[in-house]
Amino acid sequence: MTEHVVIIGGGTGGTVLANDLADRLEPELDAGDVRVTLVNDDSEHVYKPVWLYVPFGQREPDDGRRPLDDLVDDAVDLRIDRVTGIDTESQRLRFSGGAPPVGYDYLVLATGSTLEPDQIPGLAEGGYNFYSESGATDLRDEFLEFTEGELVLSVIGTPHMCPAAPLEFVFMADDWLRERGLREAVDITYTYPIQRVHGNPHIAEWARPLMEERDIQVETFFNAESIDPEAETITSMEGTELDYDLLVTIPPHGGVDLIEEAGLGDDGWVDVDKHTLEAEAAENVYALGDTADTGVPNAGSVAHYQAGVVGQRLASEIRGRPATATYDGKTLCFIETGMDAASFVEFDYENPPSPAPPSEKLHWSKLAYNESYWLTARGLL
Amino acid sequence: MTDIDHDETVDARGAACPGPLMDLIGTVRSSESGDVIRLLSDNEQSLTDVPEWAEKAGNELLAVEEFDDYNAFYVEKA
Ligand SMILES: Cc1cc2nc3c(=O)[nH]c(=O)nc-3n(C[C@H](O)[C@H](O)[C@H](O)COP(=O)(O)OP(=O)(O)OC[C@H]3O[C@@H](n4cnc5c(N)ncnc54)[C@H](O)[C@@H]3O)c2cc1C
Numbered sequence: 446m447t448e449h450v451v452i453i454g455g456g457t458g459g460t461v462l463a464n465d466l467a468d469r470l471e472p473e474l475d476a477g478d479v480r481v482t483l484v485n486d487d488s489e490h491v492y493k494p495v496w497l498y499v500p501f502g503q504r505e506p507d508d509g510r511r512p513l514d515d516l517v518d519d520a521v522d523l524r525i526d527r528v529t530g531i532d533t534e535s536q537r538l539r540f541s542g543g544a545p546p547v548g549y550d551y552l553v554l555a556t557g558s559t560l561e562p563d564q565i566p567g568l569a570e571g572g573y574n575f576y577s578e579s580g581a582t583d584l585r586d587e588f589l590e591f592t593e594g595e596l597v598l599s600v601i602g603t604p605h606m607c608p609a610a611p612l613e614f615v616f617m618a619d620d621w622l623r624e625r626g627l628r629e630a631v632d633i634t635y636t637y638p639i640q641r642v643h644g645n646p647h648i649a650e651w652a653r654p655l656m657e658e659r660d661i662q663v664e665t666f667f668n669a670e671s672i673d674p675e676a677e678t679i680t681s682m683e684g685t686e687l688d689y690d691l692l693v694t695i696p697p698h699g700g701v702d703l704i705e706e707a708g709l710g711d712d713g714w715v716d717v718d719k720h721t722l723e724a725e726a727a728e729n730v731y732a733l734g735d736t737a738d739t740g741v742p743n744a745g746s747v748a749h750y751q752a753g754v755v756g757q758r759l760a761s762e763i764r765g766r767p768a769t770a771t772y773d774g775k776t777l778c779f780i781e782t783g784m785d786a787a788s789f790v791e792f793d794y795e796n797p798p799s800p801a802p803p804s805e806k807l808h809w810s811k812l813a814y815n816e817s818y819w820l821t822a823r824g825l826l
Numbered sequence: 827m828t829d830i831d832h833d834e835t836v837d838a839r840g841a842a843c844p845g846p847l848m849d850l851i852g853t854v855r856s857s858e859s860g861d862v863i864r865l866l867s868d869n870e871q872s873l874t875d876v877p878e879w880a881e882k883a884g885n886e887l888l889a890v891e892e893f894d895d896y897n898a899f900y901v902e903k904a
Binding site for chain 2: 564602603604638639640644646666668670682683684740
């Protein structure tokens with residue numbers, strides 16, 4: 446009997462996993478003992494880290510898009526469709542547009558994050574973001590013309606994709622405005638929901654003095670409650686009000702609705718064992734990347750490592766061997782600290798991060814990684 | 827044992843910092859003024875995070891109940 450592995454989501458985690466399985470299970474796939482299906486609701490794969498550079502006019506959204514067909518091994522069945530329901534009892538999936546349901550033996554959820562701007566009144570009208578393609582280009586159009594006033598970056602809630610990106614944005618904006626002789630005319634304020642500037646205390650401790658040095662104002666314990674686009678103010682639940690001329694937000698995030706509907710976790714994040722990545726609430730279901738609630742950052746590097754673990758575990762299970770591979774929380778992150786310098790952190794469940802001194806070399810490493818990402822997605826790197 | 831009535835419980839046991847505080851803030855956000863939220867957390871950091879945030883936000887921390895391996899915080903939304 447053919448064992449059917451279905452992966453939902455052809456972003457970083459799902460694509461790396463599909464290619465990993467094509468490689469690892471080549472004999473079984475050739476013999477028709479295994480089938481791997483990758484379902485994605487867009488025929489193109491999107492590499493989101495490119496969006497950080499779009500507002501500065503340094504990259505175009507198209508630099509972060511490639512046809513999935515070009516990235517995914519031919520041994521994988523690629524299906525461009527949206528999954529609309531998961532029944533973990535009968536191990537079946539429903540699709541949009543009334544296509545017949547499909548059964549699975551193993552299911553992997555790699556559905557990523559969804560932006561939920563509507564949670565905050567006024568956010569959709571008043572706030573810009575670089576967390577979506579259209580957001581990044583809208584912000585670019587505004588930012589390139591911005592020459593004076595109050596620039597506020599507000600992190601609204603966690604978890605959100607790439608916890609380093611808000612820091613990167615203000616560091617880059619500071620440097621970019623300095624280079625253009627505009628920094629004196631622009632005040633930069635960074636807000637964060639808890640009492641420090643980043644969720645991870647070690648990164649927060651490192652970033653805070655850098656922000657002071659660079660004259661970036663900080664408002665902690667700032668949980669945006671509402672935005673008044675007319676008056677150009679943002680107000681927090683804690684009662685602080687800030688004026689802005691240009692507001693950049695990290696909008697609230699959630700997972701996809703079908704996860705909650707399937708009883709796999711709250712807010713669209715799948716409750717998993719943080720080492721095995723197996724769903725807590727159902728058999729034969731894994732989750733990886735942003736959607737897996739492991740407490741580590743929502744980062745592409747995490748999705749990449751987790752895909753390797755799930756690939757090994759699935760191959761073992763399919764071959765009737767005990768699955769022994771586990772995820773240790775490994776996370777890698779480059780953090781841009783300006784337009785031509787970056788830091789780097791590496792950490793896991795046991796070992797905290799210790800940010801490297803910013804250097805030009807690390808900045809180029811980040812750009813080089815962005816270019817070589819397409820090899821990662823193909824499973825070559 | 828406290829016998830404070832509460833409108834909602836947020837079970838953040840097992841979540842890494844700042845998960846419990848963010849879960850509490852999320853629930854307070856969607857609650858009505860006067861609602862009492864009970865937060866369960868086994869994260870040590872919550873013992874400082876939660877009182878600090880409650881004070882800053884003007885919400886009242888009614889009680890902290892200590893159990894063997896977690897704490898229960900009762901927060902009333904202002
Ligand atoms: C501005 C920005 C900068 C970033 N920078 C970095 C960085 O420098 N380093 C880093 O490591 N990470 C970075 N990230 C984070 C990184 O992009 C994400 O963490 C990563 O993409 C997560 O991978 P994933 O596979 O979990 O989800 P995604 O890559 O988001 O893929 C999810 C896929 O699932 C599809 N999907 C969802 N629901 C369905 C459905 N029902 N049916 C079919 N398909 C569905 C989506 O369309 C999408 O293609 C950044 C993110 C942003 C926004």
